[in-house]
Amino acid sequence: MANDGAKLSKNLLRMKFMQRGLDAEAKKLLEEEEKRIISDDHWFLDLPELKAKENHIIEERSYVPCEDLVYGRMSFKGFNPDVEKLMLLMNAPKEEEEDEDEDETVSRMETDITDEEMARRYESLVGSMRKKFAKKRDRSAITKKEEDVNCNVVDYQPKRAFMKPQD
Amino acid sequence: MDTVHARFKEKIGEVLLPGDVFSFRFPEAGDGIIKTEKMICGPGLRRNGDEVLVCKSGILRHKQPNLYWIDSQQRRYVPAKGESVIGIVTAKSGDIFKVDVGGSEQASLSYLAFEGATKRNRPNVQVGDLVYSQFTIANKDMEPELVCIDSCGRANGMGVFGADGLLFKVSLGLVRRLLAPQSEIVKDLEKIFPFELVVGMNGRVWVKAKTVQQTLIVANLLETCENMTSQQRQTLFRRVAEGSL
Numbered sequence: 001m002a003n004d005g006a007k008l009s010k011n012l013l014r015m016k017f018m019q020r021g022l023d024a025e026a027k028k029l030l031e032e033e034e035k036r037i038i039s040d041d042h043w044f045l046d047l048p049e050l051k052a053k054e055n056h057i058i059e060e061r062s063y064v065p066c067e068d069l070v071y072g073r074m075s076f077k078g079f080n081p082d083v084e085k086l087m088l089l090m091n092a093p094k095e096e097e098e099d100e101d102e103d104e105t106v107s108r109m110e111t112d113i114t115d116e117e118m119a120r121r122y123e124s125l126v127g128s129m130r131k132k133f134a135k136k137r138d139r140s141a142i143t144k145k146e147e148d149v150n151c152n153v154v155d156y157q158p159k160r161a162f163m164k165p166q167d
Numbered sequence: 168m169d170t171v172h173a174r175f176k177e178k179i180g181e182v183l184l185p186g187d188v189f190s191f192r193f194p195e196a197g198d199g200i201i202k203t204e205k206m207i208c209g210p211g212l213r214r215n216g217d218e219v220l221v222c223k224s225g226i227l228r229h230k231q232p233n234l235y236w237i238d239s240q241q242r243r244y245v246p247a248k249g250e251s252v253i254g255i256v257t258a259k260s261g262d263i264f265k266v267d268v269g270g271s272e273q274a275s276l277s278y279l280a281f282e283g284a285t286k287r288n289r290p291n292v293q294v295g296d297l298v299y300s301q302f303t304i305a306n307k308d309m310e311p312e313l314v315c316i317d318s319c320g321r322a323n324g325m326g327v328f329g330a331d332g333l334l335f336k337v338s339l340g341l342v343r344r345l346l347a348p349q350s351e352i353v354k355d356l357e358k359i360f361p362f363e364l365v366v367g368m369n370g371r372v373w374v375k376a377k378t379v380q381q382t383l384i385v386a387n388l389l390e391t392c393e394n395m396t397s398q399q400r401q402t403l404f405r406r407v408a409e410g411s412l
Contacts, residue, residue: 056205057205057206057207057214059207060234060236061210061248062247062248062249062250062368063250064368065209065234066228066230066236068348070347072251072299072366072368073299073328074353075361075362076362077357077362079375079376080363083324083363086324090323
């Protein structure tokens with residue numbers, strides 16, 4: 001070899017098999033040196049931090065929201081019933097917005113059912129679905145439970161498990 | 168923020184000319200005490216950094232809470248996103264139609280932008296048809312694009328229309344007066360006889376009535392009421408209503 005035993009290059013010393021003999025501190029120092037070299041190689045921009053300016057002014061190019069223009073197709077005195085239906089549909093959202101401010105009471109369509117009826121319906125639905133998917137043994141337990149009107153949980157017998165025969 | 172709106176408020180209703188500048192310095196973003204509100208500048212106003220410039224001559228209008236715009240008159244239409252216009256199909260090339268909307272260049276309308284259109288099921292659109300459609304892209308850097316469906320995929324009355332009837336051009340100011348929420352012109356017109364009307368924001372109006380004569384009457388009325396006061400208009404409409412009965 002061209003080098004004496006004493007003069008080994010830095011790269012060689014950094015290799016793994018040469019570091020097995022070193023102690024922990026020396027290893028840490030070597031690691032830090034490596035990291036420093038690597039981070040020096042990284043490129044970065046040396047600029048001051050620029051914050052994106054918040055735009056307080058928004059540009060709007062169309063006249064439609066400015067003057068609340070209505071839908072462009074119109075029909076009068078039943079000339080084209082489809083267009084008249086469309087007129088009601090497209091212009092309705094604007095009218096709804098105005099009404100909302102006036103009365104904020106419960107809005108209900110006539111075909112809807114009331115909240116109480118909905119709750120009652122759900123109550124019975126949950127019970128019947130549970131019965132449907134319960135095993136035969138549990139079905140009778142459920143019916144017994146439902147008999148109590150005050151919704152107190154009746155203490156029924158726990159599910160019968162297999163009992164090992166005692167000698 | 169009060170200074171911003173105050174500067175505008177003192178000019179509401181006044182005639183402004185292009186070149187007028189509203190400049191205000193916004194407070195630094197550091198102090199969160201003053202809450203900055205957004206201000207919307209509509210047509211005729213343009214943002215330039217922190218300033219607002221007037222670029223059309225007209226009257227400054229205001230709408231609650233923070234919308235300002237210039238009310239001006241013109242006949243030439245400039246495409247704007249979201250507006251519904253009447254276009255005339257001029258060419259069919261591959262997958263798109265070229266539509267003339269009265270702007271500086273023709274708009275493109277894809278054949279898939281109709282309700283229920285697929286690659287196999289092409290819409291029945293010929294050269295020369297009238298289409299009522301909306302802009303999806305409309306700025307000064309790109310070719311405008313139209314669609315005949317809304318974001319849910321429904322037509323909502325857009326698409327090819329107008330087997331009969333008459334198409335004519337009016338000024339943009341009259342279009343806005345016709346489409347105003349409680350338009351008096353429309354209220355007076357509907358008393359005369361039944362008819363159908365399609366108004367495009369590009370100044371094109373299409374009318375159809377039972378007979379050719381009635382169609383022509385409505386078209387003439389619309390063209391003339393541009394330059395009439397409401398008094399003159401009402402007397403004219405009454406004369407027509409009596410005459411036609």
